[in-house]
Amino acid sequence: MKTLIGPFAQIVTLTNLAEKGTLHDEQLEVIEKGGIVVEGAEIIAVGEYHLLQQKYPGCEISFIDSPMVLVPGFIDCHTHICFDGNRNRDYAMRIAGKSYLDIARAGGGIWDSVSKTRAADIINLTENTVARANRQLQEGVTTIEVKSGYGLNLEEELKMLRAIQKAGMHTKATLVSTCLAAHMKPRDFEGSTKEYLQWIVTELLPVIQLEELTKRVDIFVEETAFSPEEATWFLQQAIQKGFAATVHADQFTAGGSRIATELGAVSADHLEASTDQEITFLAKADTVAVVLPGASLGLGMGYAPARKLLNAGACVAIASDWNPGSAPMGDLLIQAAVLSAAEKLSTAEVMAGLTFRAAKALQFNNIGRLQPGYQADLQAYPTNDYRDILYYQGKMKPAMVWKNGSLI
Secondary structure: OEEEEEEEEEEEOOOOOOOOOOOOHHHOOEEEEEEEEEEOOEEEEEEEHHHHHHHOOOOEEEEOOOOOEEEEOEEEOOOOOOOOOOOHHHHHHHHOOOOHHHHHHOOOOHHHHHHHHHHOOHHHHHHHHHHHHHHHHHOOEEEEEEEOOOOOOHHHHHHHHHHHHHHHOOOOOEEEEEEEEEOOOOOOOOOOHHHHHHHHHHHHHHHHHHHOOOOEEEEEEOOOOEOHHHHHHHHHHHHHOOOEEEEEEOOOOOOHHHHHHHHOOOEEEEOOOOOHHHHHHHHHOOOEEEEOHHHHHHHOOOOOOHHHHHHHOOOEEEOOOOOOOOOOOOOHHHHHHHHHHHHOOOHHHHHHHHOHHHHHHOOOOOOOOOOOOOEOOEEEEOOOOOOHHHHOOOOOOOOEEEEOOEEO
């Protein structure tokens, strides 16, 4: 049964916008007094409401009786929302001026989250993940990537990936899992970092494939985690096994993004330390540059050079990095709005970075735009002008959210 939803004050379709490079607001297709026809989970038509009424006279009508602006559901292509506990002590120490090493010596850092997540059972992890995913869904985020990486041994990494899979059955949001066992070498692993990566390849990844827990891997390339050379070997092995690769790259030191582009990774994420050289690599590659303003806010450091990346011709997506340590806020729209002011990103660039460009980082080609054949993941904001969405810096939330054509 087809359903006509509308009329909306405006529909911002994001059709006909390029996947890479700069975008201007004048390029946005904005349909005034618009409607959208959906059938099941799919968009059938988008256009002026009165014309759709004439073209689809037998449609069920879902009438919108107040001014609303319709945009695609957002896509958060980098999160760590499967975890237990928090790191409020870390945050208090950080804003008091303590260094990363000071915090680690005091028992904080990633290992603190590993310890707490290992101690949690799969039921708690599943419930935690569902609760965070549902909060994002209420805020208009309809597709969410979720990483492991707080288990760091066979039993615990599998527990996390199974929890993410189970959580996907209990939320209407789409969850996309990624194995981040290469987050850091765990303290209780007896061997070198290279030997730990070899263990992931030979012991963990085969089980993940057998259970069909994920088709994606990630690695943290940094002085405190894994070297560019180690990451290159690891990603080559994972890609040969059929995994798609993504990289935690250039967060504190440059080097990871070059590996990502050379190996054809689907995305390079963070990029706060990217220089002009790395920007050039990303602009020339098909790898999505994923910027994470939430990490910059949480760590009190500069933003990734989103403006330079776009000017150079890169595909830039914006994600929340929601995690218990460096990005605890988890509000994608607030972070994107703050980033847009700091980096001077147009509304079109921000909207693209939250939708179809983020979809590219997750290898989806049917979400993130409002056009026939795309999935009916939609959100409507209580305003008659789409520019209000960023103007209120994330404080305006969607009044209505649809997932696969169904109102949440």
